Amino acid sequence: MSPGLARAGRSLVLGALGAATTVLALQTWRGLTDRPADLVGPVLVLALALLTTGTALRALGTPRVLVALAQAGVAAVVVVAQVAGGPPVPASFTVLADELARAVENARIYPAPVPVVDGGLTALLLVGAALALWLADTVAATFRGAPVLGLPLLAVISLPVTVTGSAGPWWLFAATAGSYLALVAAQAAQDVGDWGRPASTSAGPGAATPRPGGPGVPGVPVGALAAGAVATTLALVVPPLVPTLDLGLVPDGRFGGPAGDEITVANPVTDLRAGLQRGDDVPLLTVRTDGPRPSYLRISALTRFNGEQWSAGDRDLPDDQTAQDPVPDLQGVSTAIPREEHELRVSATDDFVSTWLPVPAAISAVDADAGWKYDDATMDFIAAEDELTTRGDTWGATAVELQVAAGDLAGAAAPGGDVDELFLDVPADVSPRVGDLAAEVTAGAGTPYERAVALQEFLRSDEFTYDLDARSGTGGDALDEFLFDTRVGYCEQFSAAMALMARQVGVPARVAVGFLHPDRVDDGVWEYSAHDLHAWPELYFRGAGWVRFEPTPAARTGAAPAYSEPDTPGSTPDVPRPTREPSASAPGAPATSTGPGASPDLPEAETAPDAADGDEATEPGGLPWRVVAGGAGALLLVALALLPRALRRRRADRYARDGAEGAWAELRAGLLDHGVPWPAGLTPAATTRALVADWERDLEAGDRPDARPGARPGAIVPDDALRDLERLVTAVERERYAPASASASAASAASGTADGLAAAARRVVAARCAGTGRVRRALATWWPASVLRREPVTRTAGAEDDERARAAAR
């Protein structure tokens, strides 16, 4: 095989593995868009184009920087062709730039998975994938730095984690890790293969041909692969057992959940889902009030529905609408409706990071940082300054409790021009079945109020089931599935469905996202936690303003607001059934502060208080177990971390007592520890020649990017080290091949005591690895690679032959 072809073959293997690993890692992005399948083709085309160009150029011996540049060009052409659908002319790049801008905008507007509307995220994802694949080929194949590829891969996998809080299924992570290990192993095997077999048989001309990757190559130690596999498995298995090590891959035994202890609210819908689905309930807000138990604390109102997603829509934030300015009168609320006001003081914990300010939906005053601004159409507060969030902040608000009665609503006229047309907007691509269903449900309902009540009754009926594990999403197929097929969902689906159908029957509606109801901490002190996150529809009625409805089943929310149930006036306690979400679904703390009927629109205050306590009671056994398991796991990890060093030391002691062979083994182990490859299968003399040749190569090529540690241009192999090496070789040759009496006498004569030899071996290792980086040195001390290799065993040439002969005879 010609050197060019051999080189091409080797780079092809690395390039293909790098591309495969990256394509696998890119699969974690599937959750970012709702049509991930659309990306598979372009990504594969990109990978193939980069691999082909790279392999061809590398086979021709093109300088590496040029290869990388050429591939970047090819990637750009492919991306432009995919996105702009044309040749790489300036116009196409303009199209690409526009698409990118749109994708960035879409990413801002829509929560993941982003619908493929208006181009969706396609351009952005493709450019990202191109970058990742280009990096993979350049790093792994062109510069032969497979281990470094771990960083871009980490970035690829981190992206969906930061956006959706989920890195995809665990097996995808395992597959990516496996592929990455294979890549690193392949490169290591090729590096070892580079040694070939030195020209020990070269007495005749032409006998010495380098043999890249020949049968004598030992390959990558099985032990190293095993270590990689064990590490991967530990990463998957340990986190659920060890609370302190929760890396987010396996929260609470369920794969694909959100990460960290923090609730970040930038996109209300996704973050609502993330907060509800998280394993641990985390306190987020503390409310002090002089009034009754607070409830329904609103974070944001979602006004725009595009057929796929509810989003916050646009906000008009003039400079005179800060949280320090007076707030306008409640929109559309008649002064005839009796009201009560209570002061609230809200504090956010450090775990609650939101660019929306949670306040009651109806307020008459607010006292918060002037950076928070409101839109008078929605009355939600958004951070108008960079870096401004709720984290650790405290603010005040005066909540208005409207004593709305069913009668106030029943007579409400059609809204007319009270509210923006936006609140009645139904996208054309919503399935007509939904409209038909809304009409069917509200058939016979004369007024807007009756229609709203009918819709709420329909959704709260037994036909629907509350389940947090239901498919997420509020538009398109998810909506269809929820309304017509499974009828299983959680607040996100219920509220969105009601808001949409209300619009379809002519009632202005929006979806509010916020907190359901808090737990009591102390007198007048209440706490909202992550599992209290909730969504509900707000419908507009002239004279009553934006009125909250509660279509989410009683299992989660308790009774519906009294004004929304004309048939059951007053407040019939609605005992919640047990649900699948223990602490989240329970309607909170003992209702000590409010009696039945004290607050008609706070039905949860009247519900059975024991659920939460009961749940707590079942917990005690679990905590110690987790602590014990965590402690044991931590101890195990510490032991695992210390084990290699201990093993290596034991071996060093044994080597020191084992004469020349021991010194030779010590040399081998020491070099392997520092990442210097050991040419296997050679005689001692040939081994030494190969070691020295490699050493010289490293010293000469100190500026090569793939130079091993310790490379210093201009340096030469020190004479002392060469003398030590020669002594070691002579001693080991004597021990192996000279007559027993002669070797013993020679050993004593040549002052080659075993101890002196072991010291010589250590000196050689020290000289060879001088200038090694600190990390490498620490690794050699704490995680010596040699312990993962099989130890050398005595064998004779004939024995294996006989074995083969016997096998053949059978």
Add this chain to the structure above:
Amino acid sequence: MTSTPDHQRGDAADLQTLARVTARVRHNVEKVVEGKSEVITSALVVLLAEGHLLLEDVPGVGKTMLSKALARSIDCTVRRIQFTPDLLPSDVTGVSVFNQDTREFEFRPGGVFANLVVGDEINRASPKTQSALLECMEERQVTVDGTSYQLESPFMVIATQNPVEMEGTYSLPEAQRDRFMARVSMGYPVEAAELAMLQHHAGRDPLADLEPVTDAAEIRKLVSMVARVYVAESVQRYAVAITTATRRSPDLELGASPRATLHLVRAAKALAAVNGRDFVLPDDVASLTGPVLAHRVLARPDAAGARRSSADVLARLVAGVPVPGRAG
């Protein structure tokens, strides 16, 4: 073991002598044949291992010069036989001639009666004459008319031959090539060596200045020393494994004979001694597989078609045989 046995101490001293003598001879020959120290070492190894050497190369690269220079460096009897198609077996072995004066047959020794016999262009002679020489080489004696005549000791034939593709040649059959302990090729000299040759040799015979640096008696002593070099069992097994591998290799039509194994180990002992060692390393064995085995094995036509010479196949085989000692 604290004391060093006397005989071993003697061996060590002898080995030094051996190394010194061979170095001297090598140095002497190098005065004439420049830049070919590996070939010269092979020739010395064969001499000390009591083998015969086949020098194979195109005309004019110094085959004859090398053999003559080697012969000149040793103070011993040297005969040179120029092989031609009309050379008779009796020219090589000798012939009984009727002496008119004594009225008796008397033996007139042929060309092989010398310590060093240089057989030039052996492949130009008829097969009959070739086999006469080869028989002498093996048996170290000549039998004419029922009487055996012992050949001298040391006895070494350095035969040169042109590659068989050349015109007017009879290639040596495999069985006869097997009699030669080693075959080496001279190869073209590197440019610097060729230039030096022009400068030194222009106009006069370089051999004329060559003085002998040792003699037959000393060589006999060295040969007996080589026989005492130690070969560990593991190394013996290694040599056997290599020759066994040639017999099993799918790339070779004909593997190495048991005689080849014998020659391999003997040559390895000589090489070890030349390097001043009283024991054989696997490296010695491995480095000699090319010269000692390549001319005895026959690459399969398909292997030859893939442009792999016997030497290449051998090199691959040797690389695949595990080295004795601890693996790793």
